[in-house]
Amino acid sequence: MDDLGLSSVETFGSAEAMCREAENSLDAVVIASHTSDHARHALPFVEAHIPVYLEKPLTGDLLQAFDFVAAIGRDEHLLQIGLQRRYDPALLYARELIERGLIGSIRELRCVLRDQFPPPPTYRSPGLIFDMGIHVADEAMFFLDEFPDEVWASAHHTKTYNNPIDLDGDTAFVTFTTPSRVVGRLDVSRTHASGYNNETYIIGTEGTLHVGRFAGYPGPINVEVWKSDGSLHPGSTTFPMTTVEGPTPEFLPRFDTAYREAHQAFRESVRCGSPFRVTQNHVLDAQVMVEAAHRSAQDRGKPYRTTFHEDLPAYRNACIGHGLIEV
Numbered sequence: 001m002d003d004l005g006l007s008s009v010e011t012f013g014s015a016e017a018m019c020r021e022a023e024n025s026l027d028a029v030v031i032a033s034h035t036s037d038h039a040r041h042a043l044p045f046v047e048a049h050i051p052v053y054l055e056k057p058l059t060g061d062l063l064q065a066f067d068f069v070a071a072i073g074r075d076e077h078l079l080q081i082g083l084q085r086r087y088d089p090a091l092l093y094a095r096e097l098i099e100r101g102l103i104g105s106i107r108e109l110r111c112v113l114r115d116q117f118p119p120p121p122t123y124r125s126p127g128l129i130f131d132m133g134i135h136v137a138d139e140a141m142f143f144l145d146e147f148p149d150e151v152w153a154s155a156h157h158t159k160t161y162n163n164p165i166d167l168d169g170d171t172a173f174v175t176f177t178t179p180s181r182v183v184g185r186l187d188v189s190r191t192h193a194s195g196y197n198n199e200t201y202i203i204g205t206e207g208t209l210h211v212g213r214f215a216g217y218p219g220p221i222n223v224e225v226w227k228s229d230g231s232l233h234p235g236s237t238t239f240p241m242t243t244v245e246g247p248t249p250e251f252l253p254r255f256d257t258a259y260r261e262a263h264q265a266f267r268e269s270v271r272c273g274s275p276f277r278v279t280q281n282h283v284l285d286a287q288v289m290v291e292a293a294h295r296s297a298q299d300r301g302k303p304y305r306t307t308f309h310e311d312l313p314a315y316r317n318a319c320i321g322h323g324l325i326e327v
Contacts, residue, residue, distance in 0.1 A: 010022070015040065015041040015042075015043075015044045015045070016044045018044075019044040019045050019048050019050065020044075023048055023050065026045070026050050027050075027051075027270060028050065028051040028052070028053065028266070028267075028270045029042075029045045029050055029051070029052050029053070030052075030053045030263075031052060031053065031054045031055065032055045032082075034124070035057060035059065035060045035126075036059075036060050038054060038055075038057075038058060038059055038068075039058070039059050039064060039067075039068045039071075042054050042068075042079065043068070043071060043072070046071075046072045046078045046079060047071075047072075049078070051077070051078060051079070051080070051266075051269070051270050051276075052078065052079050052080070053080045053082065053263065053266045054079055054080070054081055054082065055081075055082040056081050056082050056083050056134055056135075056283050056286075057130075057134055057283055057286070057287050058081075058280060058283055058284060058287065060126055060130075062287055062288065062291045062319065062324060062325050063316075063325045063326075063327065065284055065287050066284070066312065066315070066316045066319070066325070068280070069280050069281070069284055069312060070312055070316075072280065074280075074281055074310075074312070076275035076276055076279045076281065077269075077273070077274075077275050077276065078279075078280075079276065079279055079280045080262075080265075080266045080269070080276035080277075080278055080279065081278050081279060081280065081282060081283040082262065082278075083134075083135065083138045083278050083282065083283060083286070084255050084258040084259050084261075084262050085135060085138065085139045085142065085255070085258065086138070086142055086262075086277060086278050086282075087258045087259075087261035087262040087265060087277075087278075088255060088257070088258035088261075089239050089257060089258070089261075090211050090212065090221045090223050090239045091139065091142070091200070091211060093223050093237070093239070094143070094200065094202070094209055094211045094223050095142070095143060097209060097223070097225055097235055098143065098202065098204075098209065100235075101206075102206075102207060102209070102225050102233060102235060103202065103203075103204030103205070103206055103207035103208060103209050103225065104204040104205035104206030104207065105204055105205045106143070106144060106182055106202055106203070106204050107182065107183070107203050107204060107205060108182065108183050108184070108185075108201075108202075108203040109140055109143060109144065109182060109183075109184040109185070109200070109201070109202050109203070110184070110185040110186075110187070110199075110200070110201040110202075111136035111139050111140055111184075111185070111186050111187070111199075111200050112136075112187045112197060112198065112199040112200070112201075113132050113135060113136050113186075113187070113188050113189075113197070113198055114187070114188070114189040114190075114191070114192035114196075114197040114198075115132070115189070115190045115191075115192060115196060115250065115251075116192045116193060116194070116195055116196060116197075116250055117190075117250055118166065118170070118190045125166070127155075127166075127167070127168040127294060128155065128166055128168060128169055128170065128171075128172050128188055128189075128190065129153065129155065129168070129172050129174065129188065129290050129293050129294045129297060130290055130294060132188040132190075133172065133174060133186055133188050133289075133290045133293055133294075134283075134286045134287065134290050136186045136188065137174075137186060137286045137289040137290050137293075138282060138283070138285075138286040139200065140176075140184050140186065141282075141285060141286065141289070143200075143202060144178060144182060144184070146178045146179065146180060146182065147178070147179075147285060147289075147306065147307075147308035148176040148177065148178050148184070148289055148292075148306050149177060149178060149179050149305065149306060149307070150176060150177050150303050150304070150305055150306065151174065151175070151176045151289060151292035151293050151296060151303070151304050151306055152174075152175055152176075152293075152296045152301050152302065152303040152304065153172060153173060153174040153175065153293040153294070153296040153297040153301065154172065154173055154296075154297055154300075154301050155168050155169030155171070155172040155297040155298075156169045156170070156171045156172070157169050157170055157171075158170055158171050158189075158191050161190070161191050166190060168294075168297065168298070169297070170189060170190045170191055171187075171188070171189040171190070171191060172186075172187075172188050172189070172293070172297060173185065173186070173187055174186035174187075174188070174290075174293040174296075174297075176289070176293075186293070194216055195216035195217060195250070196217075196250040196251055196253075196254055198212050198251075198254055199211065199212040199213065200212060206227075206228050207225060207226055207227050207228055207233070208225075208226045209223070209224070209225050209226075210222070210223075210224045210226070211223050211224075212254075217241065217253055218241050218243055218253065219238075219239075219240060219241025219253070219254075220238040220239060220240050220241055221238060221239040221240075221241055221254070222236075222238050223236060223237055223238070223239065224236045239257075241253050241254060242256035242257055244256060262278070265277060285308065288306055288308075288319060288324065289306060291319075291324045291325075292304040292305075292306050292322070292324055295323065295324065304322055304323065304324065305322045306318075306319075306322060306324070307322065
């Protein structure tokens with residue numbers, strides 16, 4: 001508190017009490033509680049029209065996620081979600097290159113996310129695909145502007161790795177297709193032995209784009225565009241990686257700038273009253289995709305259909321029909 005120049009911090013017994021007693025002095029709220037508490041912590045503020053920055057995911061259960069969105073609606077002025085990849089300078093630049101047509105139409109996409117160090121045994125995990133897959137699922141949809149129509153996956157326990165939080169496996173491979181016939185692959189793992197590995201390959205009809213050719217620190221983060229003749233396009237560049245002092249999560253140097261940009265964008269949207277760029281609508285789509293992947297991995301790779309609807313009840317009913325929600 002002294003570091004923040006505060007002599008004391010006011011505390012409240014619950015989110016409801018904080019909203020009720022401090023509503024007139026609140027411009028916005030940041031919530032980073034456990035996933036199981038997200039809905040009950042965020043709803044009082046959202047219902048009072050106090051903007052909320054909420055870490056992903058919405059909830060730990062897809063049916064509860066739909067109920068959460070139903071309670072607050074599709075309004076994009078109320079809730080920003082902490083999916084930081086959409087604020088990462090390297091990934092934003094990659095999307096710009098795609099929009100400029102440098103690789104033509106996208107045929108294939110592969111997003112890789114591999115941790116070197118697993119969370120401690122005290123960490124409460126719903127499974128590898130939920131934990132890590134939601135980031136790369138959202139990243140894939142960010143690049144494609146398209147929702148998958150079929151998802152299948154497998155999860156595995158690899159050699160010499162043993163951590164009690166990973167009951168469903170420490171490595172998973174998720175494959176998906178889209179209505180426009182893009183094929184995608186999400187690779188997630190906790191067993192990378194040489195640093196935090198985060199890469200994206202996007203293969204187009206006229207070239208290939210590769211973000212993050214890196215498996216250690218201190219970077220930089222490469223954005224490479226390879227032309228159809230095999231040469232490197234002059235639009236290729238690098239982005240610096242932040243140097244973070246002291247013991248920190250391994251993903252922080254890679255995404256430190258993205259986290260800062262996300263929170264700055266939140267503050268700016270609150271100040272201007274503009275819609276948030278990453279909302280409950282985006283994370284709901286990512287949760288649908290990872291739910292399909294998780295169920296497929298449990299079901300020996302059985303393909304699961306996924307169908308997006310702008311109408312929330314129709315979307316929910318489609319998930320029920322595809323076996324992603326049990327009622």
